[in-house]
Amino acid sequence: MSEPLHLKGVILPETEPRDFWVADGCVVEGPIAAATTLSEQCWVLPGLVDAHDHIGLGASPTGAVALSPEETLRQALTDRDAGVLLIRENGTPAQTRWLDERDDVPRIVHSGRHVARTRRYVRGMAVEVDPEEFPAELERQARAGTGWVKFVADWIERDAGDLTPCWPAWAVAEGIERCHALGVRVTAHTFSEQAVAELVDAGIDCVEHGTGLTDEVIAKMAAQGTTLVPTITNLENFPHYAEQGGAKFPRYAAHMMDLYRRHIETLGKCHDAGIPIFCGTDAGTVVLHGKAPGEIVKLGKLGSHEFALGAGSWAARTWLGQPNLEVGAPADFVVYESDPRVDLRAVEHPACVVLRGVVVASGGAAH
Ligand SMILES: [Zn+2]
CATH class of the missing domain: 2.30.40.10 (Urease, subunit C, domain 1)
Structure with a gap:
């Protein structure tokens, strides 16, 4: 007591x-x-909210790894000490449900593992499947979470040398429908224009990053009530991602830099259109844990201080059912x-x- x-x-x-x-x-x-x-x-x-947070995800020289329980706990406590008391975990290779038994860690909305297209993502980070297996796998991960599931909607395609959608539209639509039948909300990683347009058409609940949003798709999201978690903290790494791919994939690099140059303008249009926007950092990737306060400050570029604070606190909590x-x-x-x-x-x-x-x-x- x-x-x-x-x-x-x-x-x-x-x-x-x-x-x-x-x-x-x-x-x-x-x-x-x-x-x-x-x-x-x-x-x-x-209590602050990090709505895009990978708990238990770590990096290795060849890709991503599941962290030990000790390291996983350290991530959760780092978030907590920054004031983050509610996390929407956005896909992790680690088993993290044991954190729910502890009183000293933030509350976590789990998403299971995120689902990616075979050989089209960071190795070891997500469950990788081909399109015909996608709807069933998304449903499996939806059942493993506590209200949300996440997939990777676009990534670099080597043959195209650019970002392309990972899935045919039918697979996305069927996967989302199966999750909605379970009462589970669906979100997806997307950087490009085409993938996000298809996601919104398919009735997705939330968009992660959303740098490729056009005026037409923004209007549709606003009308549908689709939410957005931009992770500005991670978008600031786009020049680094462009540079990494630059020599081999110049089209990809140019595309990433174009999205990066426009990102505050794009996200500002989303806010002005009335799309609900929430605070997420992408912690566990190249972003460290405990950065949600910094993301709130960055969200202040899109709207009022009141908006930015709500996006990382009371409005986000209501959205996640807390x-x-x-x-x-x-x-x-x-x-x-x-x-x-x-x-x-x-x-x-x-x-x-x-x-x-x-x-x-x-x-x-x-x-
Ligand atoms: Zn992420």
């Missing part, structure tokens, strides 16, 4: 300071005479000493992190 807590501050997205009480792991009405006061002047965000800080809800929140509505970079310096009503980190800056 945790000790009761009290603080006085602005509980975002509210606008005025008030008293706030926690007991037995939950938000309560109060007052509680015996409560420990954490702060008398602070700003509180419902409560915010209403009475009776789990006490998962992050405390800041300065107002992130004034300067978003405040989210990079949590004063303390409270998970399930317990102070799990305090005083440190985000990693």
